[in-house]
Amino acid sequence: MTPLRLTAFGAALALAALTATGTARADAPTAGSAPSAPAIPSFADSHGLTVVRDATEVHGSGDFTITVTTKQLSGRHKIRILLPGGYDAHPDRRWPVTYFLHGGGGTVDDVAAAPALHSDSMITVVPDGGLKGWYADWLMQNTAEGAANWETFHLTQVVPFIDEHLRTRTDRAHRAVVGLSMGGYGSLHYAQARPDLFGQVAALSGGIDFGMAQIRAAVLATELNLVGAWCAVSGSTSTSGSGKCTGYGPYVDSDAIFGSPYPVLDADRVWKAVDPAAPVNLAKLARTGITLYTGNNDIIDIHTAAASKTVKERLDKLSIPIRLVNYGVGASLSPNCDGGHNYGCWAPAFADYVPRLEAAFAATD
Template sequence: MRPLLTGARSRFPLRAKTAAAATALAALTVFAGPVAHADAPSIPSFTNGYGLTQVSGATEVRSATDFTITVTSQQLSGQHKIRIFLPRDYAADPGKRWPVVYFLHGGGGTVDDAAAAPALRSDSAITVVPDGGLKGWYADWLMQNTAAGAANWETFHIGQVVPFIDTNLRTIADKGHRAVTGVSMGGYGALHYAESHSDVFGHVASLSGGIDFGMPAVRGAVLATELNLTGAWCAVSTSSSSGAGQCTGYGPYVDSDAIFGSPYPVLNADHIWNEVNPAAPANLAKLAGVDVTLYTGNQGPIDNFTEIAAQNVKSGLDKLGYPSRLVDYGNGSTLASTCDGGHNYGCWAPAVADYMSHLRGAFTTTS
């Protein structure tokens, strides 16, 4: 791959920036949660629909309020998990409906990373953690014929998972009671989804997100995942730092143009990157009326960049006159004893706890 061309003001060497960022049952059955023995916890029944088919025998039931279903979709190759945390009173109060929080994991991660943020187990809301792929980037990929196969992640999440959850669980199915949040790659996904689907999500939080595609380092992080260049992003954007998982890479190598097309900023070749850039003024303008929160530290080769990206987004929202909340916890000392200001769940877990507390009030005001 030839070196990335340069613009008038800043050089964009692909290898250097990428390295910096890398361092830096049966189909038609009604599913009742297969259980192996009579005293296993009972979970809600789910009916296939919206293009999702549950995989028989693949459900993981940890408790009546913590379980994972596995589905297939023509939008994606393979099988994909959806982990769900229910409020403890969900079964005991069958007439009550609940707000929903969607949590999007980071690159190289899985739905089980959510266990590293205990506050996601809320008694005030249902939490849904859909698979986002090792490098899905919460996008409908430009290329569908790569080693990753079909990869329409945005369509899967917005067109399938959201209505599937609203149909099968007792949700309050309006934007005022639906939030999306995520870390790292998922931080990008959360803000992108809130911008592109402001009729779906009324609340959004990005934690250490790659939310400014105008920054070479952020583009480099995406390219690192496409090329499966493991490094710091992979090691700490999962819950491995909390002992709950291990990032083993981003899956098979795919072309560097596979997700968003050419990253080269010349002759509008990078137009898709610009169109989906969360920091672009046109996209920020779509957040009118959306409750926006941004979290970031500033330590290490990664959050050094996510702080800049968060500040750029905050500045753009301020110029539009849109209220938003930026929690820049710097070296972490003001957030929690577990936080070093870096790109890890030692910081994200307490940030999620802060956000879930914020949401309790935000959901109440939209009731």
């Protein structure tokens, strides 16, 4: 049977009806005086990752980016690392580690828009997730994107690579995964796929219910690179400061990542298998601390709010604790938050969440 595919025109119509988790890009940090160079740990090739020499970028004290290659992905990929202030001063100490997964159209540098993630109580690691990687091992590996095994890259290569080279606490109780938008899907999916790795998970404005047609259409829009509809509602800016959305990379088949999205003759079986809102997947979070944040005040977050509500209701039925913060129009969260799909809300959400995460880490010592 020939798989059913969504054409670009069809996806555009779906978006017009309202779809998507939106582009998650951060404004570039404002240039200033160069900070003193931090002590950068040495990284060697391991776990299938080859470190690109002379490509390290230093952003500030304890804030740097390395570049790697891997057979799991085409091209070069960055990993930004934020070390706690006391990392060098306490050479015998090991630290909790949090993985931050950026959103669609984003990069590792988006973390600069969420200062709370640079904590003095933990290491934060920001691996490249691709413009439209969706934190998945793609069904199609012969698209214009080439090799695209993002889940394998993150879970079987980056995590052990970081544990080998940095002084991390390697038990699940001291490791978290957090993300927003596309990365919100990634964080919840990774926590479900590898509960042995992650003891805490948070999703902000996440595309976390693949049972919703609007969320599926968001994935398709990235595959078809329909930037117009997303840029019109995201308010995103490129890291160059041009104010234009940079897009989601080359056009690929609409079935490239998860296969056919249509619920006909089980054609959408992969979507259902990886759906973070599926009760069978939520049950895997029985021993995991779960936090969700969302607004509901724009044409994107109204859908992430619905997805988050569904996830909470299903977790409640499973008697699994969850903290859901629906900040609505944003006033309860921050004067800078309008309840929409943007860092004006995500930055204060992380400011609220990180101290709670730090306390959770400390409680397990």
